[in-house]
Amino acid sequence: xxxxxxxxALCFAGLVACVASLVGCDHATKIAAESALRDRPPLxxxxxxxxxxxxxxxxxxxxAMARLSLHPAxxxxxxxxxxTTAAVIGFxxxxxxxxxxxxxxxxxxVAGAVGNIVDRAARGHVIDFIHVRFWPVFNxxxxxxxxxxxxxxxxxxxxxxxxxxxxx
Numbered sequence: 001x002x003x004x005x006x007x008x009a010l011c012f013a014g015l016v017a018c019v020a021s022l023v024g025c026d027h028a029t030k031i032a033a034e035s036a037l038r039d040r041p042p043l044x045x046x047x048x049x050x051x052x053x054x055x056x057x058x059x060x061x062x063x064a065m066a067r068l069s070l071h072p073a074x075x076x077x078x079x080x081x082x083x084t085t086a087a088v089i090g091f092x093x094x095x096x097x098x099x100x101x102x103x104x105x106x107x108x109x110v111a112g113a114v115g116n117i118v119d120r121a122a123r124g125h126v127i128d129f130i131h132v133r134f135w136p137v138f139n140x141x142x143x144x145x146x147x148x149x150x151x152x153x154x155x156x157x158x159x160x161x162x163x164x165x166x167x168x
Contacts, residue, residue, distance in 0.1 A: 008096065015107055022111035023118070026140040030119060033129035033139075048133065055137045056125040062136055074124045078117060085113040102155035108148030115141035 037043065037054035044051045058074070059065045065072060092106040119126045119141075128137040 015103060018107050019111045019114065022108065022144055023115045026111070026115035026144065027118070029140045030127040030129070034127055037129055042131065050133070051131050052129050053131045053137055055128045056123075057128045057137075058125045061142070074120060078121045081113060081117045081120070085110060085117065088113070099155060099159075101151050101158070105148045105151030105155060108144045108151065110148075112141040112144030112148060115139075115144070 033052065033054055037052055040054070042051040042053035060077065088106065088109055092110070095102060095106070116126050116139075126139065126141075128139045128142075130139060131137045
């Protein structure tokens, strides 16, 4: 290791590279979905269960804004997403000594958020294309956020169990 580079600096660089790679994967799948699925019927993957279907999401998760009869401009959604992501990053920075599951969780949440922010800022909407029956259409960035939150919950539960073991 070169003089002047601490292990924490290398870990930080690795986490930034991980986030950038995950954002790249998200955008690669969105570009592929747009190219292969736009203006075409859904592509069935698992009969009656999973298909690939191109959609443009101008709302937030579960069409929450439309359900509340709110129709904010795209830039408002981008600004809110940037502020929320900055808050998550700020909290992550304070947890720099956390265990790997927590860092992985934060990396996934941030990557998913950034992936959708970039999409909405560049296009005015988010490309969604994975459709599991009885569930709204989603994308890789959405999966990253859900996996990240799951890892954060698991890390928090694991830390709590180490501090206060469950009664037998």
